[in-house]
Amino acid sequence: MTLRLTGIARAFGGRTLFSGVDLEVRPGDRVALVGPNGVGKTTLLRIAAGLDAADAGARSASRGARVALLRQEIDPARAGNVREEAATAFAHLDALEQELRGLEAEIARQAGHVPAALAERYDALHARLVLGGGFSREARVAQVLEGLGFDAAARERALASFSGGWLMRVELAKLLLSDPDVLLLDEPTNHLDLPSLEWFDETLAAYGGGVLLVSHDRAFLRRHATRVAELERGRLTVYAGGWDFFVAERERRREQLEAQKRTQDRRIAETERFIERFRAKASKARQVQSRVKALAKLERVAAPEGGARRMRLRIPEPARAGAVALELAGVHKAYGAHVVYCGIDLQLRRGDRLALVGPNGAGKSTLLRILAGVLPFEAGERRVGHRVEVAFYAQHQLEALDPRCTVLAELERGAALEDQPRLRSHLGAFLFSGEDVEKKVSVLSGGEKARLALAKLLLRPANVLVLDEPTNHLDVDACEVLEEALAGYTGTLVVISHDRTFLNAIATRVVEVRAGVLREFPGNYDDYLARVTPGADPGSQAGRRPARSEAKPGDARERLRAERKAAERARRELARLEAEIAAREAELEALSFRLADPALWADPGQARRLSADREALRLALDGLYPEWERLALGAERLRSD
Secondary structure (H helix, E strand, O other), X not given: OOEEEEEEEEEEOOEEEXXXXXXXXXXXXXXXXXXXXXXXXXXXXXHHHOXXXXXXXXXXXXXXXXXXXXXXXXXXXXXXXXXXXXXXXXXXXXXXHHHHHHHHHHHHOOOOOOOHHHHHHHHHHHHHHHHOOHHHHHHXXXXXXXXXXXXXXXXXXXXXXXXHHHHHHHHHHHHHHHOOOEEEEEOOOOOOOHHHHHHHHHHHHHOOOEEEEEOOOHHHHHHHOOEEEEEEOOEEEEEOOOHHHHHHHHHHHHHHHHHHHHHHHHHHHHHHHHHHHHOOOHHHHHHHHHHHHHHHHOOOOOOOOOHHHHOOOOOOOOOOOOOEEEEEEEEEEEEOOEEEEEEEEEEEEOOOEEEEEOOOOOOHHHHHHHHHOOOOOOEEEEEEOOOOOEEEEOHHHHOOOOOOOEHHHHHHHOOOHHHHHHHHHHHHHOOOOHHHHHXXXXXXXXXXXXXXXXXXXXXXXXXXXXXXXXXXXXXXXXXXHHHHHHHOOOOEEEEEOOOHHHHHHXXXXXXXXXXXXXXXXXXXXXXXXXXXXXXXXXXXOOOOOOOHHHOOHHHHHHHHHHHHHHHHHHHHHHXXXXXXXXXXXXXHHHHHHHHOOHHHHHOHHHHHHHHHHHHHHHHHHHHHHHHHHHHHHHHHHHHHO
């Protein structure tokens, strides 16, 4: 099933967003749509989905192809719970089952003589229901919602009790459950925590249809993109390779274009000098006129865009703080009867670059807000170091921007007198250049508002930065500018982010937050994964053991005893799981044998129940095989150690 855009154009208020857009999405394609905020990526996705009309060009899809778009606008007042909303993805199967029940009632009224046409109709509908997964709907809903972070209790909660980010997950669940031929994804990772993001990675990798996606997550793009379509200055350029190929090829093309422009500029200057020198000479009049006409017809090479992307932002040097910037001692925090933390301790030393990771709902944002000093707690102490000044960035700061102000005026609101001369260059580093600084805040996209909020935060020096999802809504270029800025920052940094590339670039310590417990790991996010993932390379820095000279003899004996116990536990667990898999495989084979008996189908109700049992068994086995592989790898590693 193919989706095709041909010569698509769209304009708003006299401004052309894009024109002449040609793009094809085939089965198995993973096309990344990239470009600066505000160039029309979301608009192009909506046209591809058939929700908006183009001003020119045509959208076409293969006959019967189902195209689905991940919506960004969610109604928070919808009725029902999470499970019921996700199950609406199977509305077509519900209708099919209702029709089957009607046929079963009609068959029962035939008193033993069923017309051939009725039997054929029933068999055809039943086959469609089986092939569509009609008997495994509940299991599939539970599986997808669990992967996206909804436990059994959360699935039964009312939709109105969830934030917009969690509602976006419900929309993503519905999209995945509907199993369309072409997926259109607009920032699908924005509201996923890292565990859910890893699950989504695996799910998308196994999806057989075509995908057109917008994302700023470079690790996500690097893993999935097979082609990259860059929307820039109203034109779409398609690169026939993955993310790394695109980055290298785009730079090569820009360098080539710059060389062509330099050569053309040199030739134009030589021609203009000739014209000026010999304009008054009658003997050279024909040559002069020939060169004047040639200049008039010449198609000028446009300078490549990208100067703003390469600008470097330098955060002002903050005052030197004490050795310990922030410290929590015995902190208790609860929301009513729900206890989030019970006596936690955490110390931030000067120069730390700390990343908080863990599943959504574990308390990361609560901890971040306590560290920032904006959230009270019931017991314990928050100690602020000598000369410490904390700056906090949270998503609500986008709403705090004054929609009546221009970009420049909004930055001026928080600027000191000595900052005035550098306001425009500071905005330029956040990709607001030229006339962009005169835009009203009310017309900015979500990404542009995020850049402006970050520009305000980083204008004044602060020696502790507390950042909650700072890369949300930013395009790739803005993420790179922010990374460069934070790489040169000399203060202390605490951050929550789902952007793995960003965390790897800036983090030097990782604190995992899970069930109210904090666990610390040195290094960046990849180092943390190497420590917590079974089968991680023991020779890597993240997973290495202390050298023999670092350990005492007693410590070595204790370690050896602990390793033997761990190996024995792993062996027992692996044996138990292998026995469970063997039993379920035998049960699945027996069910398949029974369903192959034509006599069974004389009782449609029993056949339907057995089909549902078989599908549930197959799904259960699909969940056990990865667990077996994980345990087998862990046991092998322990044996090799």
